[in-house]
Amino acid sequence: MDSAISEATSRAPERTPLADAADTGLKIVVVGGFGVGKTTLVRSVSEIRPLNTEEYMTQAGVGVDETSGVAHKTTTTVAFDFGRISLNETMVLYLFGAPGQERFWFLWDRLFSGTLGAVVLVDTRRMSDSWYAIDRLEHHRTPFVVAVNRFDDDAAYYSLDEIRQALSLPAHIPLLDCDARVRSDGKHVLITLVDHLYKLALAQETTS
């Protein structure tokens, strides 16, 4: 059994550990269709190489016909990745890249309750992918901003106004351009989101 310990020790991750005073973990989720640039955005702002993990999803959890009385329980998993930003000695922000497809949303409460807010990442070549994410975030009352990740081979260049219209996005929800590969852009997206959240919180505190 000694060997188990030394093996485990040698497998300790090489990434920089958090400060010992770290006591407050925070979540922000980046949602968008496959290939829209979620992992790229997470990587560009994260202090660690993005890590992958997964969660089980039982069929009951996906809202499959439960009246059929089928006794077997098929287990599937949903994968997501994440990065990390140490904000100060005590606060750590975890940034999650989450697939926007339908079945993923059944796990939202189990994984992402208490999330500060979300970034909807949009690829203008596949705008319809974003409609569902926006609808679900509204349903979960998670505040969000929308960031358009421009791809070089995107022939049709839609203006932000056109995109706002196509997404039926209300005027008060921030919409901005970004290049997910560029760190300063990623940082700007996060600041735009948290600034939006800050204003929402201030408004709520003054009315309550």
Place this chain on the structure above:
Amino acid sequence: MIRRPVDTGSPDRLYTVTGGRSHPVDTAVFDLVTLVVSECDPTPGMQSEHVRILTLCRHPAAVVEIAADLQLPITVVRILLEDLLAAGRITARRPRAAAAADLPESALLKEVLHGLRNL
């Protein structure tokens, strides 16, 4: 509805690692970003997953980081952590616990903004 099973072979592994337990774990204690800290060193004879968690959490590590390092689903990791917590081998720093107690939401967000701007 898109429903594409990615992996269906895992329940066996869940059973092996958790000793067959699969009751729902209190997700409020082990949120994805709850920070876990070891309170002791691994000892010989300990379950290898426990050893790895205690080693990893010599410095604080979030539940989701532990899951990624152990390559185990979140649910399994939550069960492992619950055992370690019950045995007093780890402590759990729950998300926003410190902040929520004495800060309004806007003050917390202001700190987040400040941290992001300083990146």
